Amino acid sequence: MRRQVHVNLGERSYTIHIGAGILDELGDRCRDVLQPCRVLVVSDSNVGPLYAQRTARCLEAAGFTVAQAEVPAGEQSKSLPVVSDLYSRAVSVGLDRDSAVAALGGGMVGDLAGFLAATFLRGINLVQVPTSLLAMVDSSVGGKTAVNLPQGKNLVGSFHQPRLVVTDPATLRSLPEREYAAGLAEVVKYGVIRSPGLLAEVEGRIEELLARDECLLTEVIAACCAVKAQVVEADEREAGLREILNFGHTLGHAVEKVCAYRGMLHGEAVSVGMVFAALLSVEVLGLPEREAVRIRNVLSSLGLPVCPPELRWAEVRGAVGVDKKGRGGEVRWVLIRAVGQAERGCVVEESVLERTWVRLLGQA
Ligand code: GLY
Secondary structure (H helix, E strand, C coil): CCEEEEECCHHHCEEEEECCCHHHHHHHHHHHHCCCCEEEEEEECCCHHHHHHHHHHHHHHCCCEEEEEEECCCHHHCEHHHHHHHHHHHHHCCCCCCCEEEEEECHHHHHHHHHHHHHHHHCCEEEEEECCHHHHHHHCCCCEEEEEECCEEEEEEEECCCCEEEECHHHHHHCCHHHHHHHHHHHHHHHHHHCHHHHHHHHHCHHHHHCCCHHHHHHHHHHHHHHHHHHHHHCCCCCCHHHHHHCCHHHHHHHHHHCCCCCCCHHHHHHHHHHHHHHHHHHHHCCCHHHHHHHHHHHHHCCCCCCCCCCCHHHHHHHHHCCCCCECCECCEEEEEECCEEEEEECCCHHHHHHHHHHHHHCC
16 A cells, blocks of 8 residues: 655655555655765664665665765764764765755654755755654654754754655564654644544554554554645744644653653653643633543553653743743643644643643542
8 A cells, every 4th residue: 555645835845655665666766856866875773774775775776876874873863963973974975966865764863864964065855764653754744854952952953845755664563662652642643633533543443553554554644744744834934833733742842851851752751741731721722521531541542651750840840931932931832622623822821730730640
């Protein structure tokens, strides 16, 4: 089974190709959009040994000249010193304005290699080849690229759309269980903010999803990408609507930060953040209580945490306040009026926030 999702952004438009085994067609799909050129395949020490040779052979068979770069796995590679090493590698293998960077890996590699492509020679071609569920449904689509600074995550970055995204759900077989579940949190998010049908599909097919059924995954990833494409087409640079993609992330980021990014994966923190946002939505926008319970239940059935670690609200609230997306000093929450109807820019009273945190802790 194959699915394609088109992202319509004028001259920056591109297609997302999804299907089990499609990694072997990467060369042909690149030929659809690029002239034969040099390609630097960037991966990490987890993904490189599994898929980099296969990727390189496939690109070479299609007439591309391939070089490879591998960075250590882990968020610490998403840094300026590592980008600097990659610039040196790009120069030494002779990348020019017509060359391409292929980001082969999860969200870290996508953001890092994307930033390399966005900035080297003022921007060269980027091909995203995501191998984690989170990267497939979120970070490979939409053009956000970034590295971290010691002061915070994603503080240096750029919008740089890929020329192509090639997503092979068969690569998810090698993904550790927790990482896979963390990606499912983002899948649930798309259903909750924009697609009641997708949420119902997830609820009805938990077992198949947990078994990583590749046909179902192809459908589900395509559905998520279709939602993301629609949102990004309306607001490429996050001046408005795109903020709804941050549902669950405001609290999620704060919890990650207070835990110093240890012990909780991003998707796990977002899962807790979505339960919090759903409870806030009951208080602020009149979301029926049963819908908040439903969101909590689906996340829990997928093996995701729905309760936060025992942290003091004051500490978490402090971390919410310094989120870089807070504008004008006021925290603006993404909430839902109903499943599929997200509203951004919601201001919530401090007492409601604290009461909801206590309620969330109490659900343990
Ligand atoms: N991950 C949120 C966005 O791409 O806007």
